[in-house]
Amino acid sequence: MSRLTIYPDDAPHAPLVSATDPREISAELAAVGVGFERWQAGAALAADASQNDILVAYAHDIDRLRQQGGYVTADVVSLKPDHPDRATLRLKFLDEHTHSEDEVRFFVEGSGAFYLHLQQRVYQITCERGDLLRVPANTCHWFDMGPAPHFTAIRLFIDPAGWVGHFTGDKIANEFPRHGE
Ligand SMILES: [Fe+2]
Structure with missing residues (x-):
């Protein structure tokens, strides 16, 4: 289930908010400039699509976001729990970092957790199938695909x-609950 948990950034065991309603998640994130939407496929998708x-x-939806955000390219990334490099791949973005452009992800299947460090708070967003997250450029964040990544x-x-x-x-990432553990 999609979930947003908001913590003080110095109190990883004392969450302030825990929300599973997509409208509530979207509203909480919109308040700090982060985009969250639920999408539905416009056509049936086979398991081996x-x-x-x-x-x-x-x-x-891709075209709509492209026009809103000026995104030029779109691709698809997929990872399975038996990927031989899963541990290395998980580590790649497991510490706090920024990018000079937006990080935009739509989950076609599986799940992953984003952690956004904003305004002395940490926003943990567990994204599931159907979730679109748009993290603005230069936002401090990290991403955890879990020990058995599937997305x-x-x-x-x-x-x-x-x-x-x-x-x-x-x-700071070491202080907060990990995804899938
Ligand atoms: Fe990132």
């Missing part, structure tokens, strides 16, 4: 080359 099938099924996600970019992690050096 190709990258192109997925982009076509969600073309309407397929559409990514939107202004410039894929700009999607480089700038790590803050803050180890």
Whole structure:
């Protein structure tokens, strides 16, 4: 289930808000400039759908976001629990970092957790199938795919080359609950 948990950034055991209603999640995140939407496929998707099938099924929403955010490219990334490099891949964005462009992810299937460090709070968003999250450029955040990653996600970019992690050096991520553990 999609879930938003908001913590003081110095109290990872004392959540202030725990929400599962998509409208409530969307409202809480909109208040800090973060986009959250629920999408439905415009066409039925087979279990073995190709990258192109997925982009076509969600073309309407992708085009709308492209126009709103100036995103030029869209692709699909998929990870399964038996991926041989899953531990290394999980570590890649597990510490607090920023990007010089928005991080936009739509979950076609599976799940993953984003943690946004904003206004002395940490917003943990567990995204599931059907969730779109848009994290604005330069937002301090981290992402946990869990020890057995399972997700397929559409990514939107202004410039894929700009999607480089700038790590803050803050180890705050270690203090908060991990995804799937
Ligand atoms: Fe990131």
